[in-house]
Amino acid sequence: SYELTQPPSVSVYPGQTASISCSGDKLGDTYVCWYQQRPGQSPLLVIYQDDKRPSGIPERFSGSNSGNTATLTISGTQPMDEADYYCQAWDIKTGAFGGGTRLTVL
Amino acid sequence: QVTLRESGPALVKPTQTLTLTCTFSGFSLSTSGMCVGWVRQPPGKALEWLALIDWEDEKYYSSSLETRLTISKDTSKDQVVLTMTNMDPVDTGTYYCARRSYITAYDYWGQGTLVTVSS
Numbered sequence: 001s002y003e004l005t006q007p008p009s010v011s012v013y014p015g016q017t018a019s020i021s022c023s024g025d026k027l028g029d030t031y032v033c034w035y036q037q038r039p040g041q042s043p044l045l046v047i048y049q050d051d052k053r054p055s056g057i058p059e060r061f062s063g064s065n066s067g068n069t070a071t072l073t074i075s076g077t078q079p080m081d082e083a084d085y086y087c088q089a090w091d092i093k094t095g096a097f098g099g100g101t102r103l104t105v106l
Numbered sequence: 107q108v109t110l111r112e113s114g115p116a117l118v119k120p121t122q123t124l125t126l127t128c129t130f131s132g133f134s135l136s137t138s139g140m141c142v143g144w145v146r147q148p149p150g151k152a153l154e155w156l157a158l159i160d161w162e163d164e165k166y167y168s169s170s171l172e173t174r175l176t177i178s179k180d181t182s183k184d185q186v187v188l189t190m191t192n193m194d195p196v197d198t199g200t201y202y203c204a205r206r207s208y209i210t211a212y213d214y215w216g217q218g219t220l221v222t223v224s225s
Contacts, residue, residue: 033211042202042218048211086153090210093166095155
């Protein structure tokens with residue numbers, strides 16, 4: 001299964017763009033998804049199949065995946081976006097999560 | 107609508123076996139493409155993928171824990187059961203069950219159940 005690496009923390013001012021990376025060997029060969037987790041809550045899917053948004057997820061959330069790196073981008077970050085974000089990849093049906101990134105909205 | 111709910115003991119002793127049940131509704135695990143999996147999270151730490159079972163009863167396990175894990179399903183009861191043997195204090199955390207559908211992601215999650223391993 002994949003070993004996924006994320007930066008522990010990312011900070012951004014409201015209205016700016018936040019980018020969170022997720023790296024792994026040949027990550028671009030598989031689908032990556034992203035989850036948002038607020039304190040005390042279950043994870044919430046925000047991006048699947050690299051760049052697709054589930055119903056109800058704001059358009060400011062976008063994703064990409066190529067080579068060894070997947071990226072979650074939040075455009076026009078809002079204070080409500082402050083949370084932990086986890087990438088996940090699948091090796092057939094065996095999964096792996098990244099270590100998580102704490103997004104702080106300053 | 108789709109819901110999942112975890113149930114099981116809140117406290118287990120070291121060396122004991124943990125049995126968790128995920129009861130779901132709003133979908134069938136007999137439907138092609140449907141899977142249910144387990145994910146855990148130690149306090150203050152990252153998510154950890156544990157196991158997955160699919161509509162064909164194929165089972166997938168974390169390579170680091172597969173000797174301790176067993177996942178099974180009871181389609182008639184809409185339940186998935188996870189057992190973990192030889193529990194240790196480091197296994198303390200919140201255990202989630204979640205649905206993986208054809209979109210290749212966990213699109214619905216349970217609320218999680220906190221399991222503490224202590225004598």
